[in-house]
Every structure is written in C-alpha cells, then in structure tokens.
Amino acid sequence: MDTSKPPAPPAGRAAWLREHSELGVSVLLFGIGVLVLTDALTLHVEIAQRGPVGPTTVPVVVGGALLLVAVLLAVDVLRGGRGEAEGGEDIDLSEPADWRTVLLLAGVFLGNAALIGPLGFPISGALLFWGSAYALGSRHHSRDPLIAAGLALFTYFVFNNLLGVPLPGGPLMGVL
Secondary structure, three states, rough: OOOOOOOOOOOOOHHHHHHHHHHHHHHHHHHEEEEEEHHHHOOOOOOOOHHHHHOHHHHHHHHHHHHHHHHHHHHHHHOOOOOOOOOOOOOOOOOOOHHHHHHHHHHHHHHHHHHHHHHOOHHHHHHHHHHHHHOOOOOOOOOOOHHHHHHHHHHHHHHHHHHOOOOOHHHHOOOO
16 A cells, blocks of 8 residues: 655646646637637628628638637636546557658648649649658558549549639649
8 A cells, every 4th residue: 555645736827827728728719719800800892792691701700619619618727627638549648759750741731832833733732642641651652643643633623613712723724
C-alpha cells in the first residue's frame, strides 16, 4: 500500500491557466467568429447580385455560431468543465511525430497553390492528389497517378460545369 502523499498542486496564475487551457480554444473561436462577421458585414454587394438569400447570409450565420460556441465553451470551462484527454483516440502518444509526412504534405499543398495559376486545376490537382497519396504512404507508382488524374478531372468538371464555380483550366482550357 502506497502511503506517500500526492504532490501538491502548483499555485498561482500559471496553474490556473494550465487548469483552464480550454479557454485558449474559446478565445481562438471568438477571434475567428469576429473576423468572419467583420468580413461578412463589410462585403460590398450590389442590389442586383442579391437573390432571396444574399452572399452575406452564410458567413453571418457561421460567424454568429462561432461566437456562440466560444461563449458557451468559456462558460463551461469556468464552471469546471474539462475536455476528455485523448479519449477514444487511436494514437500512441509515446511515438514521436512524423515530421517527414507533415513536411511532404505541406510541400504538396504549397506546390498546388503555386502551380494552380500557370498549370490550371486539372494538372495541379492531379499533382496534389498524387503527392498527398505518396506522402501518406501509397507506393503504387502506376495506379496512383491515374487515380489522381481522374479525380482531378472529375473535381474540375463538377466545380466548373455542375456547380458553376470556375476553376483555372491552364493549358488544358481548350481541350477541356
């Protein structure tokens, strides 16, 4: 039987902040909500562009919801509520982070952002999908590029033709 006393909890402001660390998430959500609402309310909208639901409706609802969730989270934390630490997660916290995968994915996303203008979405999207699959461990060198190209073309057609959201076609603009 262990008769040793548990260590005394640290006192002071640092200890209080450590015990209420979820307030940081609340502050972040509140800041994003204010940013979304500010951006939505300062949109210049022509009266001819508005339909039954204007372009500011969804951002205002999302911004308001972010503010509401931020306030509710802060109240819950200040009343003693705490998040469950890694409950249900299927990760091993003793393993180090896989920085190679993170950096490869970041490079693929940055490459897509740089190449979408000159190459267009079908090519940059195919590189994005193939690069992401490679970074996440797929090594099917003959299958992955074909799937990536098909997925990029499908995405391009859905956004461009069905949804009416124009994506840059790049050099394939005349072909597609």
